[in-house]
Amino acid sequence: MTLQRSRTILALACYAVSALACRAASDDWAVAVVAYVRGANAANGYTNAHAALGEAARATLDWNEPAAVTVINPAWLPSQIVSLGDGGYLALEMGADVVNEDDPLHPYGVDLLVYGNALFGAASTAGFYAAPWVGISQEPAEIWVSADTQTWCRARARMADSFMPTQSLDGDGNPSDYLRPVNPAWLTNDWFETEPPWSYSNTVAAYEGAAGGCPVDLSDLLTVAGAPTNLAAARYVKLVDVAGSGSTEIDAVARVAPVPEGGVVCGLLLVMWCSARHHE
Ligand SMILES: [Ca+2]
Ligand SMILES: [Ca+2]
Structure with a gap:
């Protein structure tokens, strides 16, 4: 040769x-804002809907110091997240069709990931990596999907800006994979039980290199009337703030890579x- x-x-x-x-x-990732309607208590300075386009944040600040996005320090800069406010909503167009896959190449059948800025709270800052979680700061929003912006279906038992908080590094300090879901079984785990106590180290291990976010399976949806349904593909995602639960913040929406x-x-x-x- x-x-x-x-x-x-x-x-x-x-x-x-x-x-x-x-x-x-x-x-x-999402490429366009289709609609953004602010609720009354949307956070001041966090009303740029374009902050939800493109990749989810990997770096932010810890006070004034550069820091990785972790389950205890999520994206929080105005350039990174958009606030919905009570009853507000945000509709986004994805860069390509999110196809409903339920084969072994797509873990857990998950097709879509929604990243917010939920975070775990630890019991103390002393011995931080082993300090048990005492709660989660979350401001849930319903997740709706559509192929055409005309017919919308809601993801069953899934809320944005809730479990799982975003984690940009795996247990070895390498970048985590933002296009791969955590095991959805972790969404119903008791993260605040005392045996075993959950803390930063074993939580990050449970992510198995994924970055968290809320996993959505297009096979597990509900109609507006609440009947089970599914979609072959979705192009649009709408996050609808649940009134009375604080103001949802959205960082990004991703489709899962095979x-x-x-x-x-x-x-x-x-x-x-x-x-x-x-x-x-
Ligand atoms: Ca699926
Ligand atoms: Ca963002």
Whole structure:
């Protein structure tokens, strides 16, 4: 194989990887605000609905110091989140159709993740990583989905800006995967039981490298009348603040990536490499 041919194949491979990466960056997150209606108690200074577009925050401030987004220190800057207020709502268009998948490549059948700024509260700041949780700060909103903005379905037993708080780092301090859900079974876990006590360390371990958020399965929806239903795909997501529960804040909405997505890229490179070897 000539050096020129090697370079050409390498360039094509790099192009394929970068093209897929770019597509993922825009298609996996909300790209447009369809509607934003503020409720009465929306937080002052947090009314830029465009803060909910694009990727969820990985970094914020701890007082004035740069800090990673964690389950105890969520995104809270005005550029990162938008406040809905009692009875307010926010409707977003996703960058691509969120297809309802329920196969082994999509963990737990989860198709969509909604990131807010809920956080766990610890019993003390001394020995912080082992200090038991005493509560969660949450301001829940209903999650509705639609293929066309005409017919909306509500995610059953799922609320935005509640469980699970966002965690940008895994247990080893590496970036967590914002396009992969936590096990939805954790949503009904008793995080405030005393045996075993739940704290930062074992909570982050339970995330298994995912970043939290509220997981939505398009197979587990309700009609406006409350009857079970499902959608083959959704393009729009609406977060509706529940009056009387504080003002919901929304950071971002993501579609879940199929687990072997990276494997497809590796497979492509492998095929190209084998082809190149064959022609040497
Ligand atoms: Ca699904
Ligand atoms: Ca945001």
